Amino acid sequence: MQDNPFETRRELRGRSLLMVGILTVVVTALTFFVFFRYNRDAPLPKALFNLFLYGFFFLFNFSGISRARLSYNRLLGTCPRWRTLGGYAFWVAPLFIISIAGTYVLYLPLSYVFPGFVESWHLEDSTVMIWQDGDNYILANAVNYLTIVLVAPLMEEFFARGILLTRWSVKWGVTRAILVSSIVFGLLHTNVIGGFCFACVMAIFYIRTKSLFVPMSLHILNNLTVWLAVYFTMDLDTSVSYETIADFQESWWIGLIALVMSVPCVILFWRRYISNIDWRIPYLTEPPNSENNLSN
Numbered sequence: 024m025q026d027n028p029f030e031t032r033r034e035l036r037g038r039s040l041l042m043v044g045i046l047t048v049v050v051t052a053l054t055f056f057v058f059f060r061y062n063r064d065a066p067l068p069k070a071l072f073n074l075f076l077y078g079f080f081f082l083f084n085f086s087g088i089s090r091a092r093l094s095y096n097r098l099l100g101t102c103p104r105w106r107t108l109g110g111y112a113f114w115v116a117p118l119f120i121i122s123i124a125g126t127y128v129l130y131l132p133l134s135y136v137f138p139g140f141v142e143s144w145h146l147e148d149s150t151v152m153i154w155q156d157g158d159n160y161i162l163a164n165a166v167n168y169l170t171i172v173l174v175a176p177l178m179e180e181f182f183a184r185g186i187l188l189t190r191w192s193v194k195w196g197v198t199r200a201i202l203v204s205s206i207v208f209g210l211l212h213t214n215v216i217g218g219f220c221f222a223c224v225m226a227i228f229y230i231r232t233k234s235l236f237v238p239m240s241l242h243i244l245n246n247l248t249v250w251l252a253v254y255f256t257m258d259l260d261t262s263v264s265y266e267t268i269a270d271f272q273e274s275w276w277i278g279l280i281a282l283v284m285s286v287p288c289v290i291l292f293w294r295r296y297i298s299n300i301d302w303r304i305p306y307l308t309e310p311p312n313s314e315n316n317l318s319n
Contacts, residue, residue, distance in 0.1 A: 027307060028091040029190045066154040066163035074170045077178045084182070097306050098185050100234035111228060111237055115244050117288035118221055119252075124285045125216030127278020130271070138268045145213060146271065152253045172250055176242035183208050183222065184229045184238055185306075192304045200304075201226045221245070227296055233305040 126145075134141040152171060154160040183204055191200035201223060209219030225238035301308075 027193070028093055029193045029306065065159070066151075066157040067159040067166070069151065070163040070166040070170070074166055074174065077170065077174050080182075081178060088186075094306075098181075098189075098235060100232070100236065100305055102236045103232065103234055107232075108237065108240055111232075111241060112244055114224065114292070115241060115248055117285070117292075118224060118245060119248055120281050121220050121285045121288065122214055122217030124278060124281035125218075125220060126214050127275065128282065129214070129216050131275055131278060134268055134272055141271070142268050146268070152250055153257060155257070168250065172243060172247050176246055177239055179208070180225065180229075180235060180239045180242050184226055185235050188226055188229070189304050189306045193307075197230070197302045197304060224292070227300070229305060230302060231296060231300050233301075233308060235305070 130141050130145050152167060154163055154167075157163070187204045187207065188200050191203055194200075195203070205219045205222035205226060208222035209215040209217075212218035225242065228237050228241065229235055
């Protein structure tokens with residue numbers, strides 16, 4: 024087996040990657056302010072900002088990854104068959120339900136204690152997926168679709184599961200690495216609890232299948248599902264950000280239903296995937312040569 028760059032190369036240290044991520048956010052925010060400060064409320068600058076954020080992050084890390092001589096074949100693993108991938112795709116729907124439950128578990132209690140924070144952070148400043156008006160809003164929607172459905176899932180899985188999870192597994196062990204990398208992933212999303220649960224599932228699927236193509240594909244399908252849900256439920260006669268604190272609090276029953284539905288999903292997932300799993304990190308093992316490693 025080849026040397027493990029996650030043990031010997033400083034470029035793949037988790038702390039360095041996080042610092043680069045912070046620098047990326049700062050540089051991208053400054054770029055956004057300089058180039059679009061005269062029209063910051065237009066849809067296109069906001070869509071380009073999200074795309075540039077991932078672009079800068081990738082460019083700032085690419086040189087370090089190249090110097091580390093990372094084996095992409097070992098990191099990505101074997102691409103599963105469609106039938107195998109379809110079995111894992113079943114979990115996109117439960118994860119969507121858990122995400123809804125996580126939103127209410129986090130923000131509903133906070134809406135009574137810190138209503139201003141919830142209104143500004145969750146209701147008003149939540150990520151806009153589809154604009155209905157504004158300058159160049161059609162082009163902005165195309166850019167946003169590309170970023171949300173394709174670019175973000177590929178980049179986030181590569182760095183969160185491929186790089187951070189592997190590096191922190193070498194440093195702290197698999198269990199702690201899953202928890203810490205999932206916490207970081209959740210904190211980078213508005214729905215912290217939903218993001219954390221999603222990250223844990225993707226990490227387990229990556230470890231179980233020894234293939235990064237599985238979480239990448241499911242992440243793409245998940246984001247596509249969310250985008251389609253927004254598209255088919257948006258009201259064309261009102262603004263996208265029409266919901267108030269009172270409306271959110273009155274919809275508590277939605278969170279309760281989602282929470283009740285999430286319980287059997289968690290139990291089924293635990294029984295099916297947590298037991299009888301090879302907890303070795305994919306990069307530390309040889310690429311899978313049989314379909315057994317990609318079975319449901």
